[in-house]
Amino acid sequence: MIEFLSRRFAAALLTLALATLLVFAVVEILPGDPALVMLGTDARPDTLAALRAKHGFDRPLGERYVSWIAGLLTGDLGASHAYGTPVAKLINDRLHVTLPLGAMALSWATLIAIPLGVYAAWRHNSAGDWGVMTFSQLGISIPNFWFGILLVLLFAVTLGWFPSGGFPGWKQDVGKSLHALVLPALSLSLGEIAILARVTRSAMLDTLREDYVRTARAKGAAEGAVLFRHALRNALIPVTTVAGLIAGFLIGGAVIIESVFRLPGVGSLVYDSINNRDLIVIKNVTILFTALVLAVNLLVDLAYAVLDPRPKVTA
Amino acid sequence: MSAIATFAGRARRHGSFRIGALLLLLFAGTALLSLFWTPHGAETVAMRLRLQPASATHWLGTDHLGRDVLSRIMVGAQTSIAVGLLAVTLGMGVGVALGAWAAARRGWVDEALSRSSDLIFAFPAVLIAILIASVLGASATNAVLAIAIFNVPVFARVTRGAALAMWGRDFVRAATAMGQGPLRITLRHILPNVASVLIVQATIQFAVAILAEAGLSYLGLGAQPPIPSWGRMLRDAQTYIFQSPELAIWPGLAIALAVLGLNMLGDGLRDLLDPRLRLMRVG
Numbered sequence: 256m257i258e259f260l261s262r263r264f265a266a267a268l269l270t271l272a273l274a275t276l277l278v279f280a281v282v283e284i285l286p287g288d289p290a291l292v293m294l295g296t297d298a299r300p301d302t303l304a305a306l307r308a309k310h311g312f313d314r315p316l317g318e319r320y321v322s323w324i325a326g327l328l329t330g331d332l333g334a335s336h337a338y339g340t341p342v343a344k345l346i347n348d349r350l351h352v353t354l355p356l357g358a359m360a361l362s363w364a365t366l367i368a369i370p371l372g373v374y375a376a377w378r379h380n381s382a383g384d385w386g387v388m389t390f391s392q393l394g395i396s397i398p399n400f401w402f403g404i405l406l407v408l409l410f411a412v413t414l415g416w417f418p419s420g421g422f423p424g425w426k427q428d429v430g431k432s433l434h435a436l437v438l439p440a441l442s443l444s445l446g447e448i449a450i451l452a453r454v455t456r457s458a459m460l461d462t463l464r465e466d467y468v469r470t471a472r473a474k475g476a477a478e479g480a481v482l483f484r485h486a487l488r489n490a491l492i493p494v495t496t497v498a499g500l501i502a503g504f505l506i507g508g509a510v511i512i513e514s515v516f517r518l519p520g521v522g523s524l525v526y527d528s529i530n531n532r533d534l535i536v537i538k539n540v541t542i543l544f545t546a547l548v549l550a551v552n553l554l555v556d557l558a559y560a561v562l563d564p565r566p567k568v569t570a
Numbered sequence: 571m572s573a574i575a576t577f578a579g580r581a582r583r584h585g586s587f588r589i590g591a592l593l594l595l596l597f598a599g600t601a602l603l604s605l606f607w608t609p610h611g612a613e614t615v616a617m618r619l620r621l622q623p624a625s626a627t628h629w630l631g632t633d634h635l636g637r638d639v640l641s642r643i644m645v646g647a648q649t650s651i652a653v654g655l656l657a658v659t660l661g662m663g664v665g666v667a668l669g670a671w672a673a674a675r676r677g678w679v680d681e682a683l684s685r686s687s688d689l690i691f692a693f694p695a696v697l698i699a700i701l702i703a704s705v706l707g708a709s710a711t712n713a714v715l716a717i718a719i720f721n722v723p724v725f726a727r728v729t730r731g732a733a734l735a736m737w738g739r740d741f742v743r744a745a746t747a748m749g750q751g752p753l754r755i756t757l758r759h760i761l762p763n764v765a766s767v768l769i770v771q772a773t774i775q776f777a778v779a780i781l782a783e784a785g786l787s788y789l790g791l792g793a794q795p796p797i798p799s800w801g802r803m804l805r806d807a808q809t810y811i812f813q814s815p816e817l818a819i820w821p822g823l824a825i826a827l828a829v830l831g832l833n834m835l836g837d838g839l840r841d842l843l844d845p846r847l848r849l850m851r852v853g
Contacts, residue, residue: 270692277689278701286705396777396830398784398801401822404808408815419811507694511785515808525697526789529704537704541697549692 256560263556267549274545275327279320282538288312293336293532310336310535323538332539337531342539345524352422352436352520353513357505359440364447364505365498371448372455372494373482376463387452394449399508403442403515410438420517439516443508447501454497458490465489492562499555503548580842587838593831601647610638612645613796621814630820633803634810639817642798643824649710649799650828653792654779656714658772661721666768668722669729670760673737674752683730687723695720696785703791710793717782721775728771732764766843770836777832784825800825 286292290306307313310333311322326332332342375387411419417438423431462468463486471485513522521540528536581587604612609629616636624631630639672683690698699716706712736742736759745755786792787801795802800821807817 270689273685273689274692281698281701281705292705392830392833393826396833397826398781398822398829400785400788401804401818401825404804404811404818404822407811408818412811412815503692503694507696510696510700511788514789525700529700529789529791532704534705537701541693541701544694544697545692548694552692 259560260553260556263553267553271542271546271549275324275542276320278538278541278545279323282534283312283319284316289534293534295532306336327539327542333535335528335533335536337528337533337536342536345536346521346540346543349519349521349524351425352518353509353522356436356440356443356509356513356518356520357502359436360443360447360505361498361502363440363444364451364501367444368448368451369455369487369494371452373459373487373490375452375456376459377482379460384456387456391449391453394445394452397445399442399445400511400515402445403439403512406438406442407516420515422518435516435518439512439518442515443505443512446508447505450501451494451497455490455494458493459486462486462489488562492559495555495558495562499552502551506544506547577842581838584838584842586834587842590831590833590835590838593827594835597647597828597831598651600644601651604641604644604648608638608641608644610641612637612641612798614638621810621817623814623816631814631816633817634806639803639820642803643800643820646798646800646803646821646824647828649787649793649797650780650783650825653710653714653717653783654776657717657779657783658721658775660714660718661775662725662768662772664718665722665725665727666729666761669726669731670733670756672726672730673733673760674756680730683726687727690720690723695782699782699786700789700791703786708791708794710797710799713783713786713792716786716791717779720782721779724775725768725771728767729764732767733760736760736763766839770840770843773832773836773839777829777836780825780829780832 283289288303288307289310290303290312291298294303294306304313311319314322330343332346334340335342335345338345371387371390375384378384406417407419410417418435422435425432459482465486468481468486471481476485509520510522510525512518513520514526517523521544525537525540527533528540581591614637616632619628619632619636620634622628622632622636628638628640630643633639633642668683672680698719699713702716702719703709703712706715733756742755742759745759750758783792783799784801784804787799788805790802790805792801793799803821804818807814807821811818
């Protein structure tokens with residue numbers, strides 16, 4: 256098992272290394288002159304030269320790449336072009352919003368989707384099953400940021416139960432901060448609930464047909480025990496894989512959802528950085544999020560090893 | 571001819587395919603109609619008519635610049651279709667070529683392709699699209715490029731998987747034994763046999779591309795004003811959500827219906843074109 260996990264860890268590190276090369280190429284080579292992108296074509300030559308010198312754009316490519324990687328490893332990500340503050344501090348401050356938002360969305364997704372999927376499989380071909388599948392079809396098709404706007408219309412504008420946006424801050428008021436994350440997390444998780452419910456349903460349909468489930472039923476096991484102890488545990492293997500993939504979507508989706516709800520998270524930092532053409536921030540956030548996706552997938556591998564003994568032997 | 575007639579007969583009875591095809595017709599028909607006719611000019615600004623509710627003259631009301639919402643939604647369908655279709659075609663063209671090449675050559679080509687796909691899948695798609703669009707500049711063309719890049723590994727993987735299965739089949743072995751080269755076999759035997767899988771995938775990717783385009787233009791990275799785009803309309807509507815809440819309904823509904831139509835059509839096509847999957851799903 257240790258060999259399996261260490262191999263996965265090495266593969267993730269290699270992917271991350273290649274990702275740094277790709278992001279570096281997109282940000283620093285593709286546009287020709289990054290300073291020109293950041294300041295615009297009407298910038299004065301001396302301002303451009305000063306920016307190039309400040310961010311090291313005038314140094315050779317190889318040297319720039321190595322110093323960026325060294326910075327990533329030591330936590331020194333340079334200074335934001337727009338804010339003037341260290342990028343590491345900017346990101347760190349805003350992770351206090353984005354990470355709880357992502358965690359809440361992932362919790363919504365699993366807490367709602369898995370019971371829905373189990374129910375649909377248990378009542379296969381019934382009206383309930385049809386209802387879950389219709390909901391899932393709709394959930395995949397509705398853009399999550401529109402769903403967010405609809406939630407604002409209903410729960411903030413009409414009913415006034417939740418704020419339409421903004422974030423008070425954990426230090427100010429923990430309860431209100433959690434309250435402010437409810438609608439964003441729900442809109443962020445809509446598509447994920449839809450996908451996860453589908454996957455759970457089809458995985459449960461497969462396991463419910465297995466002989467050991469029939470045996471458990473024949474031995475008189477209670478239906479709840481059959482569903483959750485016998486069938487769901489095995490159905491969870493594909494569900495975990497998809498949940499891992501979903502974490503990547505959640506991280507990407509946060510950029511748009513935080514902008515809808517004006518949450519001061521990493522996502523809205525990216526949005527502001529687009530408008531400020533702050534390539535330094537965008538470059539580092541992209542790598543950070545990629546690392547996060549890879550880390551989540553490693554956790555999924557770990558969960559695999561716990562749920563299913565087979566990969567330990569075959570991999 | 572009889573095969574087409576059988577397909578059409580089965581398609582007519584397939585609920586998901588029918589609803590999907592109907593929604594797609596509505597979507598494409600609206601875009602096509604808007605090329606010739608819209609109730610008002612989609613870009614005509616009339617400040618004294620701003621934020622009007624729905625009326626006999628403006629069926630869906632007017633926006634913050636007094637422009638007719640229905641006309642803008644109709645023209646917005648053109649933007650969605652153009653960006654989505656171009657992005658999928660581009661991604662499919664490159665992805666299918668790479669996937670077919672990897673399946674034909676195996677070895678290092680196959681290995682390199684698989685690793686590059688893994689790499690692209692590791693990135694949160696929206697972020698890379700944002701990165702590309704912000705480096706190259708915000709425009710519909712760059713949105714196409716950003717979305718196309720994510721379609722490449724999807725099509726490459728699907729093509730490679732389906733093509734590898736074909737290479738093991740007897741008729742392909744026979745063609746190899748007759749001395750046909752890999753390119754000729756790929757073009758004449760492999761691709762026609764994996765076409766149905768690709769059509770299904772393309773339909774689903776088209777839906778994904780429309781969602782991605784809406785997301786990018788919501789962030790201001792898609793088609794630029796005054797060209798109407800559904801995502802941008804939602805962004806503008808959100809600013810006036812307390813004055814004119816209905817403005818935020820229509821563009822979102824248009825996106826959802828278009829995506830729903832394509833997803834249902836994709837599901838229907840999968841059932842109709844691949845009998846094995848149909849049996850699996852029914853079972």
